[in-house]
Amino acid sequence: MKNNNNRGGSARSGGSGGKRGSAAGSYGKGGSSRGRGASRPTAAAAEIEGLPVAKNDEVTLDIIGMNHSGEGVGRADGYTLFVAGALPGEKISAKVLMTKKQYGYAKMQKLLQRSPARVEAPCEIFDRCGGCQIQHMDYAAQLEWKRQQVADSLQRIGKLNVQSFVAQSANGTSDEDENLEGSTRVSGDTARAGAHAAGLGEASRQGDAAYEVSPAADPAASTQSEAAEYALEASTDQPRQTLEAEAFGGGEGHEDSGQPGEESRTGNAAAEQTPEAAGTAGYDENAAVSSGGQAAAGEGILVPPTLGMSEPWRYRNKAQVPMGEESGRLIGGFYARGSHRIVDMQTCIIQHEANDEMVEAVKAIGRELGISAYDEETGRGLLRHVVVKVAFATGEKMVVLVTNSDRLPKAEQWIEAIRERVPGVRSICHNVNTRQTNVIFGDKTTVLWGEEVIHDYIGDVKFAISARSFYQVNPAQTEVLYGKTLEYAGLTGSETVIDAYCGIGTISLFLAQKAKRVYGVEIVKEAIEDARKNAEINGITNAEFEVGASEDVIPRWRELGITPDVIVVDPPRKGCDARLLETIIEMKPERVVYVSCNPATLARDLRVLEDGGFKTVKVQPVDMFPQTVHVEAVALLERLVELPTD
Numbered sequence: 170m171k172n173n174n175n176r177g178g179s180a181r182s183g184g185s186g187g188k189r190g191s192a193a194g195s196y197g198k199g200g201s202s203r204g205r206g207a208s209r210p211t212a213a214a215a216e217i218e219g220l221p222v223a224k225n226d227e228v229t230l231d232i233i234g235m236n237h238s239g240e241g242v243g244r245a246d247g248y249t250l251f252v253a254g255a256l257p258g259e260k261i262s263a264k265v266l267m268t269k270k271q272y273g274y275a276k277m278q279k280l281l282q283r284s285p286a287r288v289e290a291p292c293e294i295f296d297r298c299g300g301c302q303i304q305h306m307d308y309a310a311q312l313e314w315k316r317q318q319v320a321d322s323l324q325r326i327g328k329l330n331v332q333s334f335v336a337q338s339a340n341g342t343s344d345e346d347e348n349l350e351g352s353t354r355v356s357g358d359t360a361r362a363g364a365h366a367a368g369l370g371e372a373s374r375q376g377d378a379a380y381e382v383s384p385a386a387d388p389a390a391s392t393q394s395e396a397a398e399y400a401l402e403a404s405t406d407q408p409r410q411t412l413e414a415e416a417f418g419g420g421e422g423h424e425d426s427g428q429p430g431e432e433s434r435t436g437n438a439a440a441e442q443t444p445e446a447a448g449t450a451g452y453d454e455n456a457a458v459s460s461g462g463q464a465a466a467g468e469g470i471l472v473p474p475t476l477g478m479s480e481p482w483r484y485r486n487k488a489q490v491p492m493g494e495e496s497g498r499l500i501g502g503f504y505a506r507g508s509h510r511i512v513d514m515q516t517c518i519i520q521h522e523a524n525d526e527m528v529e530a531v532k533a534i535g536r537e538l539g540i541s542a543y544d545e546e547t548g549r550g551l552l553r554h555v556v557v558k559v560a561f562a563t564g565e566k567m568v569v570l571v572t573n574s575d576r577l578p579k580a581e582q583w584i585e586a587i588r589e590r591v592p593g594v595r596s597i598c599h600n601v602n603t604r605q606t607n608v609i610f611g612d613k614t615t616v617l618w619g620e621e622v623i624h625d626y627i628g629d630v631k632f633a634i635s636a637r638s639f640y641q642v643n644p645a646q647t648e649v650l651y652g653k654t655l656e657y658a659g660l661t662g663s664e665t666v667i668d669a670y671c672g673i674g675t676i677s678l679f680l681a682q683k684a685k686r687v688y689g690v691e692i693v694k695e696a697i698e699d700a701r702k703n704a705e706i707n708g709i710t711n712a713e714f715e716v717g718a719s720e721d722v723i724p725r726w727r728e729l730g731i732t733p734d735v736i737v738v739d740p741p742r743k744g745c746d747a748r749l750l751e752t753i754i755e756m757k758p759e760r761v762v763y764v765s766c767n768p769a770t771l772a773r774d775l776r777v778l779e780d781g782g783f784k785t786v787k788v789q790p791v792d793m794f795p796q797t798v799h800v801e802a803v804a805l806l807e808r809l810v811e812l813p814t815d
């Protein structure tokens with residue numbers, strides 16, 4: 170049906186509402202995506218001529234996929250609309266919130282046809298908080314969607330050949346056992362729901378060229394120049410520059426790396442991690458995936474089902490909670506999606522309970538002591554963030570108060586009250602960040618009380634973790650991830666291994682148990698100090714560490730004659746530096762194991778390595794961040810044997 174403006178295709182439908190976990194939540198409140206109190210850019214852009222829809226139109230949409238931010242993707246007369254809360258396979262009525270040249274946003278009004286993968290989000294503030302994006306999607310469907318994100322990126326960005334899939338049988342198993350790799354199997358109905366929700370089946374055939382170049386759906390993207398966005402998405406000729414731009418603003422904030430779920434900057438993950446290509450999973454015509462299931466044996470890269478958790482809740486060992494004020498009262502919680510508006514919370518069900526308790530204690534103490542919260546608009550106020558960590562294996566706890574002032578007023582009272590209300594706390598730290606920035610930590614950290622570090626175990630290896638060092642946030646899945654990394658490294662005990670972007674030496678020390686020698690490099694000085702301590706406390710003598718950028722240090726190691734058999738890289742979201750990739754190619758290791766938290770930069774870098782003489786054998790997705798859109802994967806590359814030239 171055409172509307173009055175002859176824009177066509179936006180079949181009007183009435184209705185409003187939508188239940189929690191179905192509808193979009195707090196979108197559409199206007200303002201820029203960065204400003205405090207803003208949540209979604211609405212009609213900031215002037216109406217654009219010739220679009221099939223306009224702001225406030227009501228449209229009926231078939232949701233054909235889900236983008237990197239977890240928003241459903243619908244089309245109105247070929248025009249792409251992103252709808253928060255909508256799942257692939259659903260039919261909805263929606264109201265257009267804003268339009269850009271090639272895509273727009275709409276708010277779900279009514280769910281007309283429900284996906285079998287839709288579940289009730291268990292978190293009470295899911296519809297407001299931006300911390301999780303896909304609690305309303307059944308876990309099996311989340312896992313399949315993540316697998317497909319990886320496969321699609323490899324194909325679309327890396328131009329790599331991915332093995333096709335065979336459909337899953339009714340009991341969720343497949344004959345292709347080799348491909349299961351110990352994964353959480355997708356069972357029966359949920360398998361089909363998963364395939365459905367991941368935008369597979371019919372909808373997966375509906376991709377088109379326009380969508381292929383469509384830009385980031387994330388509200389944060391709207392703060393970037395559109396030209397940059399399009400450069401980013403449209404072209405794989407210049408993917409490095411553009412993909413780097415999207416990764417946490419180009420790679421500052423090393424202390425926490427920009428790992429998904431590791432919000433080293435303020436802002437929720439959805440706001441900060443601008444998707445690289447608007448997430449074409451599920452509707453890329455060229456994607457090899459045909460349904461939820463297993464890869465068929467044959468040519469191409471194997472992308473097995475995502476390794477998931479049996480209990481995908483309460484898995485996080487760290488919370489970085491921004492503090493604010495509401496009617497003069499101190500509050501703390503994650504940001505609403507696409508904004509810096511804090512949603513006060515009492516509990517976060519993906520966090521360990523101890524983290525909830527620590528955050529609540531700090532909020533209560535702050536209120537009692539009359540502490541002000543930092544206001545990022547005025548640059549005034551004291552308490553910026555509370556960062557809490559708990560070691561799952563030992564129960565040790567750390568509280569870090571990040572303030573906008575060198576001095577922590579009432580420090581003694583803080584210490585006394587935290588010790589009283591957080592039984593078992595081992596470390597209370599103060600970090601100073603006086604910069605007007607969205608990076609969480611400042612450079613100066615002092616121990617107010619207790620130890621400088623807490624200790625945890627991954628497998629049998631003990632780790633000391635300081636306030637600012639990167640440490641994986643999901644300990645159960647870290648073991649799975651590192652186990653895969655070790656397996657792919659294929660060590661026999663005689664190998665020399667380089668671990669680039671080594672953090673506190675977690676992967677290095679895992680590898681050192683099976684290698685002759687391991688060299689780790691990391692840019693954060695404190696992390697390398699921790700890595701050395703960690704080697705020492707575990708009695709590991711065959712690992713050595715150097716501070717510096719991998720792209721500077723490893724070429725130097727090459728000049729010194731270090732010849733690795735295996736190179737492991739685990740870079741932040743922006744991926745590997747081009748100089749590092751060049752050096753890897755020149756060093757000619759037998760194998761490269763690439764651990765990645767960003768399928769887009771992974772795909773880009775694999776392309777470079779493939780062109781440099783390596784073959785990608787398999788890429789295993791591992792779910793480090795259930796209920797969120799973040800995707801982790803580990804890739805195995807083997808060096809192609811060079812044939813002699815006559």
Ligand SMILES: C[S@@+](CC[C@H](N)C(=O)[O-])C[C@H]1O[C@@H](n2cnc3c(N)ncnc32)[C@H](O)[C@@H]1O
Pocket residue numbers: 423424425426428639640641669670671672673674675676690691692693696717718719720739740741746766
């Ligand atoms: C995703 S984390 C991986 C850490 C570690 N492998 C682990 O599993 O805990 C990436 C690490 O790279 C570091 N980093 C960022 N840029 C770097 C660079 N150019 N050279 C070396 N390390 C870098 C960050 O500080 C962070 O510790």
